[in-house]
Amino acid sequence: MLNTLENINYARIASAIEYIKRNFKEQPSLEEVAEQINLSPFHFQRLFTDWAGVSPKQFTHYLSVNYAK
Numbered sequence: 001m002l003n004t005l006e007n008i009n010y011a012r013i014a015s016a017i018e019y020i021k022r023n024f025k026e027q028p029s030l031e032e033v034a035e036q037i038n039l040s041p042f043h044f045q046r047l048f049t050d051w052a053g054v055s056p057k058q059f060t061h062y063l064s065v066n067y068a069k
Contacts, residue, residue, distance in 0.1 A: 012037040013051040016044070020056065024063040030056055 019036050020028060033056055034044035048056045 024060050
């Protein structure tokens with residue numbers, strides 16, 4: 001079972017993923033996405049990469065390439 005901090009981080013990353021999915025055509029910056037979930041860009045990037053296995057930029061690129069196909 002996830003502890004409270006893990007639950008918060010999970011919710012933050014899920015929210016960031018949804019934000020990126022909705023806005024990938026505008027290529028949101030690291031700062032924009034971090035602001036949406038109330039984290040510093042540095043902390044957001046580290047947390048996102050830990051949870052998702054890829055950086056936010058790689059995730060955005062993946063969505064863009066799939067959309068182009």
